[in-house]
Amino acid sequence: MKITVAGAGYVGLVTSVCLAELGHEVICIDIQSEKIEQLQEGYSPIYEPELEPLLQKNLIEGRLYFTTNPRYAYTHADVIFIAVGTPQHVDGTANLDYVYDVIETIAVHIENDVIICTKSTVPVGTNEKIKRMIDSKKLPQLRVEIVSNPEFLREGSAVVDFFYGDRIVIGAENEESARVLENIYQPLKIPIIKTDVKSAEMIKYASNAFLATKISFVNEIARMCEKVGANIDDVTYGIGKDQRIGPYFLKAGLGYGGSCFPKDTRALMHTSGSLGHHFELLEAVIKVNNRQKSFPVVKAKEIMPSLKGKKVAVLGLSFKPNTDDIREAASITVIKELLQEGASVTAYDPIAIKNVKELFGDSIDYTDEIQTAIYHADLTIITTEWEQIKQFPLNLYSEYMKEPKVIDGRNCYPLEEVQKYPLLYVSIGRPTVVKTLTNKL
Structure with missing residues (x-):
């Protein structure tokens, strides 16, 4: 044809x-x-x-x-x-x-x-x-x-x-x-x-809105897990076994990004409003997602007196792995907030550096090697769960960083593995790991 x-x-x-x-x-x-x-x-x-x-x-x-x-x-x-x-x-x-x-x-x-x-x-x-x-x-x-x-x-x-x-x-x-x-x-x-045509049009928006809702829901549950001492990984595994819920899109993290979910949820919200219907649930989904992207910097300010003059490594720039798309990526929000706090940023990504350079220019440093990014860093923030990051040896954080403090916005590492190394490790919806830290300077 x-x-x-x-x-x-x-x-x-x-x-x-x-x-x-x-x-x-x-x-x-x-x-x-x-x-x-x-x-x-x-x-x-x-x-x-x-x-x-x-x-x-x-x-x-x-x-x-x-x-x-x-x-x-x-x-x-x-x-x-x-x-x-x-x-x-x-x-x-x-x-x-x-x-x-x-x-x-x-x-x-x-x-x-x-x-x-x-x-x-x-x-x-x-x-x-x-x-x-x-x-x-x-x-x-x-x-x-x-x-x-x-x-x-x-x-x-x-x-x-x-x-x-x-x-x-x-x-x-x-x-x-x-x-x-x-x-x-x-x-x-x-x-x-x-x-029919109208139902097909609605299927697309409804699908994306529902998946976005699952993501924001699990991030809200993760916040509760932090407060009560539960582990979001165990919680999502438990609820995901329910066939009515399923295991997909239940990964706690820094929210959704990209070209579809943010745009489509807002468009559906506007369509709803134009019809005289206040879509309260979707409004909350968008609000939760926007707030979630600031999680790493909020946590950083809790564990460090000041970020001014500190070197921060940001690992992962694309909105998700295996793409160079940075539209609505959590990394963009994180970098902007770090710069506002006076931090010095070194960013790592396997393929998305070119796109981020168009946004930030020379205001931050770039590298395609994780070791270079974290070298003498005061803090590392993980914003994308690239396989290269998930496979990066945990012992190298303490070897390369000035102080091995890691905020993992994608829960890349199993807690039982993290506990074997001298790290301060903060993730989402899981207990913070604090081992003896070594200040090399």
């Missing part, structure tokens, strides 16, 4: 490459010429495990193309996927300018019947407006159907999620359009949920 994907961002690129891998002829279009040139050469502008090898494979095999030319991209497509960004406005509403710009362009370039499939996360009712826009501008003899097909790709495991996801949601107003989308995905053998 001839498929065009509008947008070479995170969702659009992963979708393009994976659809080509399924055997479809895919054209991915984007307005950024530098990005398209990079992709034509086989290099991915984003970090995502397994993506670049598949990109190169399908370019070589002639199933995947990249362009900035709308006539080439849209004229003969059977299905067009919309995968452009929907960033938030200041008030939390979804900015749909990119979606509508693409629709305007598609309308004047299509020359045959086509299905337009929205992957971008859009508020309920958006696809109805897309349908009206297309119908008002396309050639009258053309038949254009609109389908909602929300994505559920997790950064860091998006390729695996595409091929082995939990479900595929197809929202369509007629069976014929739904069947075309079903045939595209049929080789994946993933359960397909067919519904």
Whole structure:
């Protein structure tokens, strides 16, 4: 099938490459010429495990193309996927300018019947407006159907999620359009949920809001565990065994970040408000998450008289492991607050340093080695649970740091292991470990 994907961002690129891998002829279009040139050469502008090898494979095999030319991209497509960004406005509403710009362009370039499939996360009712826009501008003899097909790709495991996801949601107003989308995905053998367009739009927001709620809930339980002396790891293991709850998204930490959960929860809040419904639960979820990102600096000020002039190592900059995405990352909040306190910051991350440099420039130091980051540090704060950090030998904190004080915002280390070493170790929802500290200076 001839498929065009509008947008070479995170969702659009992963979708393009994976659809080509399924055997479809895919054209991915984007307005950024530098990005398209990079992709034509086989290099991915984003970090995502397994993506670049598949990109190169399908370019070589002639199933995947990249362009900035709308006539080439849209004229003969059977299905067009919309995968452009929907960033938030200041008030939390979804900015749909990119979606509508693409629709305007598609309308004047299509020359045959086509299905337009929205992957971008859009508020309920958006696809109805897309349908009206297309119908008002396309050639009258053309038949254009609109389908909602929300994505559920997790950064860091998006390729695996595409091929082995939990479900595929197809929202369509007629069976014929739904069947075309079903045939595209049929080789994946993933359960397909067919519904109306508005329900499909809502499924995406409801899914993300519910997962965000689980994260904020467990972080509130973790705060209670700290106060009563319980261990959040044992608590979440115990409740996660209940099949009605499940073990996923019950990891205590510094809250959620990235491009989806923060944006989508705020957008759903705004939609709720515009309908005259006060979504109190979701309001609390957002409030808890925003507060959670400040946990490391709050704890640091409790265990140290002052942070002014202190060297602090921040380990992990991306919002989660296996991605270079720093949008809404806890590390950004932590670094800003440390600088406000007068601390000197050295930041470590395997791949996200470039993006953080664009924010902080020369105001902090950077390294791709953990040992360098913690060398002669007064304090180490862990903000992302990279495997490199989880596997870092605990004894090296006391060997390299001026004073081995570690605030672990992701509970990377088992407490029974931490207790073997001379550390002051503070984690989330677990008892603080205080062993004999050695001041090397």
